[in-house]
Amino acid sequence: MKYNHLKIEPKWQKIWAKNKYKNWQSQDFSKKPKKYILDMFPYPSGDGLHVGHLEGYVATDIYSRYLRMTNHNVIHPMGWDAFGLPAENYAIKTNTHPEQVVEKNVKNFKRQIQSFGLSYDWTREINTTDPEYYKWTQWIFLQLFKAGLAYEDYKPINFCPSCKTGLANEEVIDNKCARCNSIVEKRKLRQWMLKITDYADKLLDGLDKLDWPQSVKELQRNWIGKSEGAHVKFKVQSNTGRIGELEVFTTRPDTLFGATYLVMSPEHPLISQWKVHITNHSEVERYADTAFQKTEEERTDPQKSKTGVELHGIEAINPANNRPIPIWISDYVLMGYGTGAIMAVPAHDTRDFEFAKKFNLDIIQVIKPEKEVVGIDEVYTGNGTLINSGNFSGLNNETAKEKICLYTSSKKTVAYHLRDWVFSRQRYWGEPIPIIKCEKCGNVPLKEKDLPLKLPKVKSYQPSGTGESPLANIEKWVNTKCPKCGGPAKRETNTMPQWAGSCWYYLRYIDPKNKKAFIDAKKEKYWMPVDLYVGGAEHAVLHLLYARFWHKFLYDQKILTSNEPFKKLINQGIILGDDREKMSKSKGNVISPDGIVKEYGADTLRMYEMFMGPLEAMKPWDTSGISGVNRFLNRIWNLISEQTKAGNWKKIKDNAKQKKSLHQAIKRATKDIENLSFNTAISGMMECLNAFTEKDESNLSVVPQVKKEYLEDFLKILAPFAPHITEELWQMLGHKKSIHLEKWPKYNEKFLVEKDFELIVQINGKVRDRIKAPMDISQDNAEKLVTKQEKIKQLLNGQTPKKIIFVKNRLINIVI
Ligand code: ANZ
Ligand code: ZN
Numbered sequence: 001m002k003y004n005h006l007k008i009e010p011k012w013q014k015i016w017a018k019n020k021y022k023n024w025q026s027q028d029f030s031k032k033p034k035k036y037i038l039d040m041f042p043y044p045s046g047d048g049l050h051v052g053h054l055e056g057y058v059a060t061d062i063y064s065r066y067l068r069m070t071n072h073n074v075i076h077p078m079g080w081d082a083f084g085l086p087a088e089n090y091a092i093k094t095n096t097h098p099e100q101v102v103e104k105n106v107k108n109f110k111r112q113i114q115s116f117g118l119s120y121d122w123t124r125e126i127n128t129t130d131p132e133y134y135k136w137t138q139w140i141f142l143q144l145f146k147a148g149l150a151y152e153d154y155k156p157i158n159f160c161p162s163c164k165t166g167l168a169n170e171e172v173i174d175n176k177c178a179r180c181n182s183i184v185e186k187r188k189l190r191q192w193m194l195k196i197t198d199y200a201d202k203l204l205d206g207l208d209k210l211d212w213p214q215s216v217k218e219l220q221r222n223w224i225g226k227s228e229g230a231h232v233k234f235k236v237q238s239n240t241g242r243i244g245e246l247e248v249f250t251t252r253p254d255t256l257f258g259a260t261y262l263v264m265s266p267e268h269p270l271i272s273q274w275k276v277h278i279t280n281h282s283e284v285e286r287y288a289d290t291a292f293q294k295t296e297e298e299r300t301d302p303q304k305s306k307t308g309v310e311l312h313g314i315e316a317i318n319p320a321n322n323r324p325i326p327i328w329i330s331d332y333v334l335m336g337y338g339t340g341a342i343m344a345v346p347a348h349d350t351r352d353f354e355f356a357k358k359f360n361l362d363i364i365q366v367i368k369p370e371k372e373v374v375g376i377d378e379v380y381t382g383n384g385t386l387i388n389s390g391n392f393s394g395l396n397n398e399t400a401k402e403k404i405c406l407y408t409s410s411k412k413t414v415a416y417h418l419r420d421w422v423f424s425r426q427r428y429w430g431e432p433i434p435i436i437k438c439e440k441c442g443n444v445p446l447k448e449k450d451l452p453l454k455l456p457k458v459k460s461y462q463p464s465g466t467g468e469s470p471l472a473n474i475e476k477w478v479n480t481k482c483p484k485c486g487g488p489a490k491r492e493t494n495t496m497p498q499w500a501g502s503c504w505y506y507l508r509y510i511d512p513k514n515k516k517a518f519i520d521a522k523k524e525k526y527w528m529p530v531d532l533y534v535g536g537a538e539h540a541v542l543h544l545l546y547a548r549f550w551h552k553f554l555y556d557q558k559i560l561t562s563n564e565p566f567k568k569l570i571n572q573g574i575i576l577g578d579d580r581e582k583m584s585k586s587k588g589n590v591i592s593p594d595g596i597v598k599e600y601g602a603d604t605l606r607m608y609e610m611f612m613g614p615l616e617a618m619k620p621w622d623t624s625g626i627s628g629v630n631r632f633l634n635r636i637w638n639l640i641s642e643q644t645k646a647g648n649w650k651k652i653k654d655n656a657k658q659k660k661s662l663h664q665a666i667k668r669a670t671k672d673i674e675n676l677s678f679n680t681a682i683s684g685m686m687e688c689l690n691a692f693t694e695k696d697e698s699n700l701s702v703v704p705q706v707k708k709e710y711l712e713d714f715l716k717i718l719a720p721f722a723p724h725i726t727e728e729l730w731q732m733l734g735h736k737k738s739i740h741l742e743k744w745p746k747y748n749e750k751f752l753v754e755k756d757f758e759l760i761v762q763i764n765g766k767v768r769d770r771i772k773a774p775m776d777i778s779q780d781n782a783e784k785l786v787t788k789q790e791k792i793k794q795l796l797n798g799q800t801p802k803k804i805i806f807v808k809n810r811l812i813n814i815v816i
């Protein structure tokens with residue numbers, strides 16, 4: 001009767017499916033405490049789920065099952081993030097509609113998920129490409145538009161020449177497209193932008209309260225990049241007199257006396273305004289044109305030599321000392337940050353120092369370090385005492401910041417590195433943006449009753465590469481009427497980025513079939529926030545920042561009652577190949593979960609993935625580890641099936657040692673699951689099984705049997721990890737109802753203490769020894785134990801006892 005996973009696992013999967021997965025459905029408004037356990041929903045790719053997905057999915061599955069057994073109302077849903085480029089690219093290659101591609105892939109993902117025994121509530125399944133779903137994605141966009149947070153813009157943006165679409169800043173890593181690694185270009189394209197910058201402070205402040213990995217919070221903080229500083233105004237004059245004012249953003253107003261020139265971004269709008277005064281204007285324009293071709297990363301690369309052009313014919317006045325100083329343009333000053341102009345302090349800023357050296361500009365030291373002395377050839381960027389700063393000399397530089405601002409009437413302010421979110425893509429497979437462009441009325445939002453605005457069928461999904469989406473070619477769809485004036489108008493042809501659907505999917509799970517609203521307010525209040533969110537660390541900024549932004553916006557609109565979506569976040573660690581390299585097709589080290597399920601079964605795969613190490617750690621795949629876990633499951637199978645076959649349950653006695661191990665295992669599993677420390681919970685169960693199958697200390701030829709109730713409790717704590725084998729063994733033990741509906745067993749501290757006693761050993765009524773013996777030891781075993789003792793052996797001197805008197809759990813008296 002060997003355990004046959006190939007028969008038993010599909011058997012239970014079929015029964016659970018027939019039962020419509022009712023056992024894991026959640027109840028809206030149940031009196032039980034609610035728990036929202038969420039996985040990052042997958043993009044249903046053609047490759048299927050990999051072992052990395054599964055790591056997080058198994059962890060949340062175990063946790064959800066545990067919570068259900070401890071009387072919680074658990075919502076644990078799954079869905080599909082199915083818009084985006086891969087499906088579209090595949091559609092182009094194979095000339096099938098992306099919808100069909102998605103449908104096929106979703107089917108495969110679902111088959112896999114069911115074969116792993118994951119306990120999702122399928123009544124809440126969603127798909128971001130379903131018009132009934134994206135209707136509400138479009139609806140949220142309209143709310144953003146109406147609130148003034150969605151706007152059209154023509155700024156140069158990052159463009160991926162290979163994906164043929166604009167990208168958000170968050171999608172560009174080291175100047176490369178995050179999806180395909182192509183070098184990105186700058187292009188001036190008409191774009192829809194979302195004003196995420198309006199939420200910079202809220203996004204920053206909210207982080208403090210979240211139970212998230214510090215590293216993720218830090219990444220978000222840095223991405224938002226809040227800097228405290230001041231706006232300082234410099235008068236600008238030509239030889240005919242004052243022509244205006246240039247405002248700079250500085251974090252170091254204390255160094256104002258050391259500002260020996262100003263630098264403007266080449267795109268600064270005042271340059272064209274001052275054109276008539278700038279005598280080398282054509283040179284300036286040429287420089288600006290080349291700067292415009294470069295990406296931000298190229299412009300700010302500290303390795304690259306600084307370039308720039310001085311603006312001849314004009315100069316600025318340093319408000320601290322009224323000294324005239326030159327004005328330059330250089331591409332290292334970006335238009336999108338601060339005011340797009342800086343005061344350069346070459347003695348105390350590295351970039352300014354390089355620039356001043358190259359163009360032979362004045363360097364004036366104004367901060368003296370507290371300790372070491374630095375020569376004029378070095379930049380000192382730290383704190384210290386002011387020198388060469390008029391009346392302010394001698395002040396500590398922090399104090400000087402305040403005083404110099406006051407003296408020059410400079411306003412304290414903050415700047416953020418966060419930029420508005422480029423929200424449109426020039427591709428087909430995304431949510432159409434529900435805006436109509438009317439010559440008379442401008443951008444007019446679609447009426448809410450006309451949602452969803454469905455994606456029309458096209459002949460070719462190929463993007464034009466000119467910055468137009470393939471939708472632009474469908475005249476019948478593009479030409480429409482203005483909702484406001486009824487005149488002829490055109491639809492917006494850009495689509496939303498893939499992030500749109502995932503910004504709010506966790507809300508739709510709560511009320512997936514609601515036709516009237518995107519979520520019922522009472523249900524939102526009951527279920528939100530998400531108690532535990534598990535997913536990959538690659539989303540630290542993108543998805544997790546965007547989702548927080550939308551959530552906070554919807555909260556401000558009084559549509560939601562919670563102001564943060566995800567209370568606790570865990571990143572599962574990356575699983576490496578068995579060669580300790582990142583799994584990749586090209587290296588041929590990819591492990592297919594389907595293969596493991598076939599060979600060892602889903603229960604083994606699940607337990608192995610949890611047993612590999614701490615959830616958050618990076619860990620290599622190890623095939624021998626799988627057989628270890630598999631052996632463990634087989635041993636449980638053998639133990640229970642053999643005892644069941646023997647059928648003498650009633651005769652099996654209490655066993656303090658076994659009981660102690662069981663309660664230890666229950667205690668560990670309880671604590672460890674609560675701490676999401678699944679690997680140690682499994683170790684605890686392994687130790688317990690060892691204790692169950694250990695030979696009797698006092699009679700080494702006997703393997704004691706294990707009481708049915710111990711085995712039952714053991715199966716219950718194993719059930720969340722290995723849902724199939726436990727269901728089968730539970731039935732074998734005579735139960736009709738599913739083990740997954742059982743209550744989680746309670747451990748009792750009483751049984752955890754050592755259950756030994758001091759056995760008094762007498763010979764002819766005289767106390768000769770005291771030895772430690774297990775509680776409830778039988779007379780037979782006690783005799784064996786006692787006669788093994790060296791001291792007693794000597795005293796008996798080979799004589800056979802005439803009589804033995806045994807008092808259970810107290811004494812043994814040998815009469816010779
Ligand atoms: C004078 C100064 C003196 C500065 C000094 C620094 C050190 P963070 O910390 O990132 O906020 N800056 C301001 N706007 C800029 C722009 N649009 N493009 C490039 N650089 C810009 O950096 C703030 C500092 O970066 C500002 O403070 C400014 O240089 C520069 F000893 O002003 B500082
Ligand atoms: Zn109109």
